Amino acid sequence: MKKIVAISTLIFALVFFTSCKESKPKTIVKPAERELPNIVFILSDDQAWTDYGFMGHKHIETPNIDKLANESLTFTRGYVPTSLCSPSLASIITGVYPRNHLVLGNDRVLPGDDKNGKPAWQSPWRDENYKSVIENFKKLNTLPKMLKEKGYLSFQTGKWWIGNHKNGGFDYGMTHGDAERGGRHGDYGLEIGRKGMDTLYSYIDLALKKKKPFFMWYAPFLPHSPHNPPDSLIQKYLPKAPSEYVARYWAMCEWFDQTCGDLMDYIDKKGQTENTLFVYVCDNGWVQNENDGKYNPISKRSPYDYGLRTPIMYKWKGKIASKRDTISLTSSLDMVPTVLGLLAMEQPKNLDGVDVLNEAAFKSRQTIFGEIYAHDFDTVENSLFYRMAITEPYKLILPDEVNKPNEKIQLYDIYKDPYEKINLAKEHPEIVVNLKNKIQKSWNTTTN
Known part of the structure; x- marks a missing residue:
């Protein structure tokens, strides 16, 4: 009997410890051990937040970006901090406001510069003035520089305003930045998409050959003017548009979408879709005038949502759950910290955004901010036009008292009034004061 009890006890013990061992969770793979x-980064250039199929446009077809949106964590209420390409792109790559990276506009002027009736970019002193901007930028931490810690190869294609691609920490790139050869805002980089995708494909092939993870900056000169899409696309939109100018712009949006499809198809062809993080944003908005090729002043370079708002998407198949978020506010400044968070990398203290996948940090942020400067800029103080505070549901537009002395403060309920038609500043002075104080507090913590 004692033997039976002993054997039973031994069997129980074996079953107990075996079951305990099996009940433990599977070993969690450390971030450093993951592939x-x-x-x-896919960056549209001069496209309104409304001008996508998935955002409800009645005529523009963007099937590839629509598919990306459906497979991503997609924020439809994304924002860039400023509505002009050079400072906006600089904020995307650094994760800080223009007042901190000091790329305030597209061209730099100094007091006493004689334009002789020409825009700054056509003047001989433009490149000389911009050298100090480039030298300062080279000292900043950029995403390509940070990713070197993890062994990434980084590639630049498309728009790039800060001289040679190496100034941003890229290993390879299309932009030489030589002023003597037309290096203002992208030079050869501006050919990507418009003249094919072969250079981009060769960069991807190089990374795969070297068995290195890669960071790709795809910022084509699309749908940016000149609006000269393939004739087939123009003919498609002419019967639907109110004018040829609008038809050409709509066609450019679809042309850009086609190149995005080409890029994603190539990555899929190489078997890399499941191991690729796609991030989408537009650098600034655009509203096409019906009667000429110019943009409406409520869009690009303005403090309004037609200039600042953009969908922002994060897709990593099997790692980031797809979701359409139509409420939460996010910023292009969040792209760098979100990438670093996914790689379990240390977050530099100077970043102005948050990791959108860090639920506590994301939900605790109540306000995002923006700032608009002169296209031809000098210093922050001399060039500041507007500052913005964006919350749920209000947005405050605060004109600079010195540089915009005759303009009124504007307050909009951007959830009820997304096209900013009704100024509520007089009706809600307490909200104006509260948001003004938040703007000032944000500026008091500036790193420069």
């Missing part, structure tokens, strides 16, 4: 994802 590092490729990272692809």
Whole structure:
């Protein structure tokens, strides 16, 4: 009997310890042991937040970006901090406000500069004035520089305003930045998409050959003017548009979408889709005039949502759950900290955004901010036009008292009034004061 009891006890003990062992959770793979994802930033250029199929446009067809939106964590209430390409792109790559990276506009002027009736970019002193901007930028931490810690190869294609691609920490790139050869805002980089995708494909092939994870900056000169899309697309939109100018712009949006499809198809062809993080944003908005090729002043360079708002998407198949978020506010400044968070990398203290996948940090942020400067800029003080505070549901537009002395403060309920038609500043002075104080507090913590 004792033997039976002993044997029973032994069997029980074995079953107990075996079951305990099996009930433990599977070993969690440390971030450093995971396969590092490729990272692809897709950046539209001069496109309104409304001008996508998935955002409800009645005529513009963007099937590839629509598919990306459906497969991503997609924020439809994304914002860039400023509505002009050079400072906006600089904020995307650094994760800080223009007042901190000091790329305030597209061209730098100094007091006493004689334009002789020409815009700054056509003047001989433009490149000389911009050298100090480039030298300061080279000292900043950029995403390509940070990713070197993890062994990434980084590639630049498309728009790039800060001289040679190496100034941003890229290993390879299309932009030489030589002023003597027309290097103002992208030079050869501006050919990507418009003249094919072969250079981009060769960069991807190089990374795969070297067995390195890669960071790809795809910022084509699309749908940016000149609006000269393939004739087939123009003919498609002419019967639907109110004018040829609008038809051409709509066609450019679809042309850009086609190149995005080409890029994603190539990555899929190489078997890299499941190991690639795609991030989408537009640098600034655009509203096409019906009667000429120019943009409406309520869009690009303005403090309004037609200039600042953009969908922002994060897709990593199997790692980031797809979701359409139509409420939460996010910023292009969040792109760098979100990438670093996914790679379990240390977050530099000077970043102005948050990791959108860090639920506590994301939900605790109540306000995002923006700032608009002169296209031809000098210093922050001399060039500041507007500052903005954006919350749920209000947005405050605060004109600079010195540089915009005759303009009124504007307050909009951007959830009920997304096209900013009704100024509520007089009706809600307490909200104006509260948001003004938040703007000032944000500026008091500036790093420069």
